[in-house]
Amino acid sequence: MDMLVVDLSRWQFAATAMYHFIFVPLTLGLSFMMAIMESVYVMTGREIWRKATLFWGTLFGVNFAMGVATGIVMEFQFGMNWSYYSHYVGDVFGAPLAIEGLMAFFLEATFVGLFFFGWDRMSKLGHLVVTWLVAFGANFSALWILIANGWMQNPVGAKFNPDTMRMEITDFAAVLFNTVAQAKFVHTVSAGYVSGAMFVLAISALFLVKGKHVELAKRSAVVAASFGLASALSVVVLGDESGYVATEHQKMKIAAIEASFHTEAAPAPWTVLAIPGADGEPIWSFSIPWMGGIITTRSLNEELEGIHELVDRAEDRIRTGVIAYEALQQIRADGTDTAARAVFDEHWADLGYGLLLKRYRADIENATDAEIAMAAADTVPDVWPLFWTFRIMMGLGFFFIAFFGLWFYRASRGWIDTNKPLLWLTVLLLPTPWIAIESGWFIAEFGRQPWVVEGVLPTFYAASSLNVLDLVLSLSFFVLLYTVLLVIMVILMVRIIKAGPKEKLFTPDDEDDFVITTLPATPATKELVS
Template sequence: MDEVVVNLSRLQFAATALYHFLFVPLTLGLSFMMAIMESTYVMTGREIWRKMTLFWGTLFGINFAMGVATGIVMEFQFGMNWSYYSHYVGDVFGAPLAIEGLMAFFLEATFIGLFFFGWDRLSKVGHLVVTWLVALGANFSALWILIANGWMQYPVGATFNPDTMRMEVTDFMAVLFNPVAQAKFVHTVSAGYVTGAVFVFGISALFLLKGKHVELARRSMVVAASFGLASALSVVVLGDESGYVATEHQKMKIAAMEAMYHTEPAPAGLSLVAFPIGNGEVFEIKIPWVLGLITTRSFDTELPGIDELVEHAETRIENGLLAYEAVAALEENRQDEDARAVISETWPDLGYALLLKRYRVDIENATPEEISMAAADTVPAVWPLFWTFRLMVGIGFFFIAFFALSFWKASRGTLETHRWFLWGAVAAMPLPWLAAEAGWIIAEFGRQPWAIEGVLPTFYAASGLTVLDLSLSLTFYVTVYTILAIIMVILMVKAIQAGPKDYVALLNGEPDAMETPAPKSDIPQSPEGYGDDEPSGKPAPAE
């Protein structure tokens, strides 16, 4: 396969995925915050919480529509750009995606209509159920997609079928409860919750800075501070679990993320910074023991370095050649039981043998030098992974500190006492997206050279398209997606500038009850006043 074609195919899928993932985290985060706000409305009957649910729900709806528009194309790319991938593992990979469409997406898409148009047609409790189903649908959608993606990282519950020459499901429950998929799911959705909390907190801070919609902004910030703190702590804890699982099943990714070329005595230290200094040596500043404790949960388990893992890959390539030769023999004689016996023992290494296809067609005649080059290809780009991982982790710890401070200030009723803090909240709004995109780069870039870890090399999975085909489609997708992103920003800005509106009343031709400002005594300032709609009995301070 032409390397330019493969790289353009990868770039096109990466571009569409990264654009799509601009919308996914906010959908996950806003959906649950809307449900929390409406639950408070149903329990208290206070109109301000309905007002908040409608306002943030409007922004959720804009984001959801753009997420759907950008996500559909990704499904088609598996057939268009990665046809051999679809042929080889479609029996496994297609099942979670089909369930996502039939169960999660239709659940979410159906009830989102009821969320917007059911306020005056459903009871309070009935509409609350609808809102929670929208939130659950969004999270179920993420679950099934990440089950599919987790299988790409750690392909369990499937084997190579020598009769069909494809990977096929043998244990769907193993696919479903794949430890990598489960760790990725909880880590990813928690990051989405942080994104939603930062978005709500930042927009609310902007309202307070401008002196607009103060009642809504204060209460929204309290919800965002508590929800954000719990989510930020979850991201770090669950990210630690993802690292532990990756150590079990993706050792090369962990070694590359740490720029660890040589196996260290247990427990390994965590590199804060590192730079190559030539001859395979690295200058680094380490915290002793931390990496070993995080990734192995022990003091005496070694983490293999890149050099040792490359040597292990050479052994797997040699073993995979036995499987490749047996497959060739079985194609000539379907009754060859000896070949079937060899395949049953060696097929897990067949993908390693396919790495040699980059260097020659008749891989059964590969030289030791070619085997060494193929083994070296199992190392992803080290330094992009190293620094991207540290960017993601740094942002994660920043948000723990940010939301801890926010929660403390909320408990004391002093969220708006310092303008520098409000401006900081506004400035921090892009950071969760930066961390989320960095996380996907680590997950996908760190898996290279594999489309399916250890099973199917990326260059072997691509379709036989031309450079012109891919150049034109890549240009088209990037242009359209950029336009969609600009449209979303414009719509979001207009909705934020318009402020809270009773869209149900407006659609029915009724006056907008939300235009009537609340009395100042209904906007509490004391710590105990946050979340109350009733006057506190104390004189309200001047605004």
């Protein structure tokens, strides 16, 4: 496989995935905040809460539409750019994706339509139920996606079938309740809640500093401060759980994140800052004693394995994987060879490590010691991007606790609009949750390299046999298209924010009310709508 083709395929998937995940967190966060605001409206009957729900719901709708548009492309890429991946693990990976499409997506989309068209046609309580179902549907959709991704990080409940040359599910419950998937789900959705809270708080702060829609902004800010504080606390706590689970199943990723080149005796320190030397290992570091052991192993008597020791272990698994590969070739030549099947059943779990040698030669059973050593060294991801990105993400996580804590305290004292510097700072901090979230996804996916499925399928082995020109053109097209979509979304949101809250969304008999949420009500836009 041409490694340039692999790299371009990775860049294309990374670009579309990270663009898509600009929209997903805001969908998760805004959906629950809309439900909270409408709940207050139903309980109190105060129209200000209805206006708030309508206003934030309109922004939610624009973001939801962009999320759907950008998300569809990602699933097609599995067959387009990663055809061998689709063949090899499609029986496992496709199951949660199919459930997500058939159940969660249609559930969410259906109730989104009822949310927008059901005002004044449903009872207050009925519409409130719909709004909560929108929120639960959005999160249910994320659950199945993260179950699929969690399986790529920790491939449980499946086994390679030498007769079909595919991974097949042996225990769907194990796939569903995969500890990595569950930890990723709660951590990811909590991060989405922080994004939604920051979005609502920043726009509310902008209204307050300009003296517009003050009553709506104050109430929205109170909800955002409370919801944001609870979410920020959850992100840190659940992020710790996600890291602990990764320590159990992805030791190399954790060693790279901590720039731990050598095994640390228990209790391991935690490196806060470090400077890399010419050989890649740190020449200076500042560490906190014991903290690494507490964070990664939750103990004071377990060592933290280092990169060099993990490479040695990978070399042993590569040699075992070669044995599994040789047995697989014998089974393919003679399906009745019971001795070969027995050998394969004993060693199949290391087959993926043997496939790492395919980067260096086709007949991996004849690999040299030098080639095995190179393949083992390939199991180390690029350390320093992971090291610094993790610290950016973690630093922002603790900052959000302090930031929302300050807002919560001021809101409890009624000091919502009394500090203009804080209001302007809040507006400027709007992008920060997305920086943290994109950093988290970079750590999760880049830190898994060289595996597309941890320990099962190397990334270079999973790509389609495309040519470089096709990939350059498709990558350029997707980046251009997604950038245009992002600009359109920002323009629409700015226009909605400038227009401010409305008394109603629209009615089917009034085209002006339909287009007023997004575009000027001109004859041209009326014709476009019709």
